[in-house]
Amino acid sequence: MLLTLTTTHHPATDLGYLLVKHPDRVQSFDLPAGAAHVLYPEANEHRCTAALLVEVDPLRLAGGRGRGGAKAQASTPDAFTLGQYVNDRPYAASSLLSSALGRVFRSALRGESRDRPELAARPIPLEVRVPVLRCRGGADLAARVFAPLGWTVTATPITLDEAHPEWGDSRYVDLTLTGTLRLSDALNHLYVLLPVLDDAKHYWVAPDEIDKLLRAGAGWLADHPERGTITRRYLAHRRALAGEALARLAEQRLADEPPADSVAGEEDEATPHRPSLAVRRREAALAALAASGATRVLDLGCGGGALLSALVGDRRYAEIVGTDVSTRALAIAAHRLRLDRLPQRQRDRIRLWQSALTYRDDRLRGYDAAVLMEVIEHVDPPRLPALEDAVFGHARPATVVVTTPNAEFNVRYEGLGAGRFRHADHRFEWTRAEFAAWVDRVGAAYGYTAEIRGVGDDDPEVGSPTQLAVLTSTETTTIRKEEPIR
Incomplete structure (x- = not known):
């Protein structure tokens, strides 16, 4: 799996301080299902790109390490015997990539930067690319979940076979997001929405996932026009968990804004753009x-x-x-x-x-x-x-x-x-x-x-x-x- 994050902020190499990953080194991290690597294909004062590459080990993913294994297969569409080994997990962005983001860029997700604290609190120009993303709902859903957050979304469907265009498009897209946002906001958007678009998780979804969702969605999820879809998919369509999460989001909305006394409340003017x-x-x-x-x-x-x-x-x-x-x-x-x-x-x-x-x-x-x-x-x-x-x-x-x-x-x-x-x-x-x-x-x-x-x-x-x-x-x-x- 591959995700690239690019900025043209000047000097662009400040991205290394925000991610706490030096542009001159390749850094590797052990994951429950494989390994993650961070490297910089380009790094100069005008443009800097950080790449997160995740290598998935199917044996480790299927072996039940931690809370995954056989239970995990119940929350994925690949719940058949060979599906543990023959699937798209090593190639298509999914909850595995989301977990890697949380492990590798932990301080950046929290908006913390010891060396550039003021920059971490400011919006900067960003471009995110996920070249292969399983998207159940297609390019339209990708636009519906990312655009209200300030992103310009380009989601290009990937054809099943270039030699046979008549077969149509696959369920995968090449996703590019551009916008001017705080890096922590961008990473939290990806942390939540990548598994939402995939509509599957590689591990068993427990009640503590509600807190993870609300923590990463703080400041944006409660007001999101697709919050229902996002919540249900993130929580693997488990009704009780989704119901509790939506109730807590509703409490946030009520506390932030008193309920409207009209059929056309002032917050209804939000659009995807x-x-x-x-x-x-x-x-x-x-x-x-x-x-x-x-x-x-x-x-x-x-x-x-x-x-x-x-x-x-x-x-x-x-x-x-x-x-x-x-x-x-x-x-x-x-x-x-x-x-x-x-x-x-x-x-x-x-x-x-x-x-x-x-x-x-x-x-x-x-x-x-x-x-x-x-x-x-x-x-x-x-x-x-x-x-x-x-x-x-x-x-x-x-x-x-x-x-x-x-x-x-x-x-x-x-x-x-x-x-x-x-x-x-x-x-x-x-x-x-x-x-x-x-x-x-x-x-x-x-x-x-x-x-x-x-x-x-x-x-x-x-x-x-x-x-x-x-x-x-x-x-x-x-x-x-x-x-x-x-």
């Missing part, structure tokens, strides 16, 4: 935090921890605090962050506190930045002055990032009638003028200036679906409106 509004909103908040230069940050009203997961993966943040009034939401966030499994040094960066934003909390004072992402609209209007005093007056972070729905955009959601809000728990939704007036008043009262921008596709008549303000403690008093973030 465009991430959902929730993803773009998080990206916009992260970009604003990065631009502020903050290293100690608060996620106020953190819910299930979607933003916290991204913050933890960015080494620039030395201290991260998530607060929520709901203990259930904090428990979900702790599970999502895997706090009980993180190394002590990582755990020391993160705190989860129960706190109500309409009351002063001395623990929240002295931070560089705070985020109120889709929070203020859940507060009753008479209680907003208390929130303003607690956040801007008492806690007083140097930068505050606020996002809230743009009520004017609601007319673009089919089925969202006049006077109805996007979510059942919203107490209000503001127009652009109303939000600008609130930002102006808060800034004047507490000594902040602000920039307001849109998040999502900009409509020339009604603006963007989400509005974002960055309030900064400076002497400037002008509110400047910027182009929408796409």
